[in-house]
Amino acid sequence: MVKIPKSHPRYWSLYYREKIIEGMEKGMTAKAGLIAHGRGEAFDYLIGETTIEPAEKALKAAVAKLLLAEYPVISVNGNVAALVPKETIELAKALNAKLEINLFYRTEDRVKTIAEELRKHDPNVELLGINPTKRIPNLESERGKVDENGIWKADVVVVPLEDGDRTEALVAMGKFIITIDLNPLSRSARMADITIVDNIVRAYPRMIELAKEMKKLPKEELEKIVKEYNNGQILNEVLLHINSRLEKLSKEGVWRKKELST
Amino acid sequence: MVKIPKSHPRYWSLYYREKIIEGMEKGMTAKAGLIAHGRGEAFDYLIGETTIEPAEKALKAAVAKLLLAEYPVISVNGNVAALVPKETIELAKALNAKLEINLFYRTEDRVKTIAEELRKHDPNVELLGINPTKRIPNLESERGKVDENGIWKADVVVVPLEDGDRTEALVAMGKFIITIDLNPLSRSARMADITIVDNIVRAYPRMIELAKEMKKLPKEELEKIVKEYNNGQILNEVLLHINSRLEKLSKEGVWRKKELST
Numbered sequence: 001m002v003k004i005p006k007s008h009p010r011y012w013s014l015y016y017r018e019k020i021i022e023g024m025e026k027g028m029t030a031k032a033g034l035i036a037h038g039r040g041e042a043f044d045y046l047i048g049e050t051t052i053e054p055a056e057k058a059l060k061a062a063v064a065k066l067l068l069a070e071y072p073v074i075s076v077n078g079n080v081a082a083l084v085p086k087e088t089i090e091l092a093k094a095l096n097a098k099l100e101i102n103l104f105y106r107t108e109d110r111v112k113t114i115a116e117e118l119r120k121h122d123p124n125v126e127l128l129g130i131n132p133t134k135r136i137p138n139l140e141s142e143r144g145k146v147d148e149n150g151i152w153k154a155d156v157v158v159v160p161l162e163d164g165d166r167t168e169a170l171v172a173m174g175k176f177i178i179t180i181d182l183n184p185l186s187r188s189a190r191m192a193d194i195t196i197v198d199n200i201v202r203a204y205p206r207m208i209e210l211a212k213e214m215k216k217l218p219k220e221e222l223e224k225i226v227k228e229y230n231n232g233q234i235l236n237e238v239l240l241h242i243n244s245r246l247e248k249l250s251k252e253g254v255w256r257k258k259e260l261s262t
Numbered sequence: 263m264v265k266i267p268k269s270h271p272r273y274w275s276l277y278y279r280e281k282i283i284e285g286m287e288k289g290m291t292a293k294a295g296l297i298a299h300g301r302g303e304a305f306d307y308l309i310g311e312t313t314i315e316p317a318e319k320a321l322k323a324a325v326a327k328l329l330l331a332e333y334p335v336i337s338v339n340g341n342v343a344a345l346v347p348k349e350t351i352e353l354a355k356a357l358n359a360k361l362e363i364n365l366f367y368r369t370e371d372r373v374k375t376i377a378e379e380l381r382k383h384d385p386n387v388e389l390l391g392i393n394p395t396k397r398i399p400n401l402e403s404e405r406g407k408v409d410e411n412g413i414w415k416a417d418v419v420v421v422p423l424e425d426g427d428r429t430e431a432l433v434a435m436g437k438f439i440i441t442i443d444l445n446p447l448s449r450s451a452r453m454a455d456i457t458i459v460d461n462i463v464r465a466y467p468r469m470i471e472l473a474k475e476m477k478k479l480p481k482e483e484l485e486k487i488v489k490e491y492n493n494g495q496i497l498n499e500v501l502l503h504i505n506s507r508l509e510k511l512s513k514e515g516v517w518r519k520k521e522l523s524t
Contacts, residue, residue: 038300232517250501255494
């Protein structure tokens with residue numbers, strides 16, 4: 001891994017960029033996953049590389065819904081395994097959810113490598129999606145494979161960093177879909193029931209915290225949080241957040257500025 | 263290469279994504295170049311995947327400056343060679359400029375592969391940067407290498423899809439720097455003398471057209487175009503363009519919308 005000085009103003013962004021490259025070198029992350037990561041970086045930069053208020057509201061609603069779920073499942077792909085392997089396992093435990101390895105560019109080698117990576121963090125972790133026997137309707141072969149005891153059976157599914165076609169197909173199946181996507185305009189962001197516009201490296205640790213706290217809440221209170229949540233409104237708030245930042249920057253001017261204000 | 267149906271609404275974006283992956287497989291494009299491409303995709307999406315008015319003004323000023331230059335040089339890196347090899351050669355001819363292969367992640371193998379790719383399009387093309395003997399001050403070893411008869415000697419340099427540190431170091435050397443960068447907030451975009459916020463796959467063909475047309479203009483007219491150009495203003499116009507698009511989208515709402523308006 002390339003060494004980045006900790007003093008670099010964008011240290012964490014560069015650190016996770018290297019993690020994704022490492023993920024590809026290990027055989028977990030697809031080449032297109034690198035490009036997708038770049039798209040995420042751009043949106044994170046626009047957001048200000050911080051968990052913004054509408055994302056915090058979406059995180060709370062997501063955790064409430066997951067705590068109320070009968071059979072929650074968290075999907076893991078090559079980018080997720082490269083960025084947050086440990087947090088993925090912790091989150092599943094905190095929510096009492098199943099983990100399913102589910103890849104857009106599925107190959108048996110990549111599934112195996114991701115499973116090995118997760119087992120480094122917990123040798124006893126239960127992983128679904130190794131031998132999927134069911135298919136999401138309206139998705140061609142490899143892209144539609146799901147585990148009978150995982151996504152197939154789930155009522156609530158977390159699909160982080162997910163392809164738009166798949167998110168849409170899962171919504172069409174009647175699943176309650178929570179996505180984590182830095183692009184508020186992506187098809188996944190637009191189609192999900194709850195869209196967390198945040199970097200997964202911030203979102204997962206925050207969800208783990210929230211799960212531990214909110215576990216203690218009465219069912220009625222969790223239901224109230226879910227009922228009052230409005231995903232369309234949240235997406236608009238994200239767009240307006242980016243907007244007001246760009247407006248401020250254009251007023252201040254950016255040319256020949258060494259640093260940009262947040 | 264993955265086959266993409268021509269009917270796909272974002273065909274060209276997916277086509278060039280595959281070109282970049284192909285560039286990496288050939289050994290021209292660095293892994294970090296894939297991530298950089300993703301960042302570009304995100305900004306292009308925000309811009310609307312079209313050459314916007316402020317970019318057109320920057321393109322004209324850039325071509326005017328290049329036609330006036332005494333020793334113009336166009337830099338080529340692994341992403342440029344993957345996306346626009348033919349256009350790079352045509353542009354250099356139209357402007358009577360030198361071409362220099364200049365890589366951030368320089369390895370002799372990558373330089374050789376890029377040279378071979380360019381020579382496929384023109385076996386007699388003159389390529390600098392094969393054995394660079396000079397260094398850009400304040401950049402460490404490999405990243406600072408430039409050709410004595412290329413960037414070192416140039417008065418005007420085109421550095422497309424360039425790293426911010428390098429753009430800044432070249433500006434500090436007193437070169438007139440033209441960059442092409444889809445991110446109007448990147449350090450390259452902020453530091454260059456002329457910043458073309460456009461996709462290189464649209465910008466280079468347009469620059470070739472403009473060079474052929476503007477060659478006929480009197481020197482005074484070209485000088486007037488350069489004199490009246492204001493890069494700070496242009497960057498602000500780009501930010502406001504993105505802004506007004508996001509504002510429109512947030513007013514219309516994006517949740518559960520199958521298509522977004524431009």
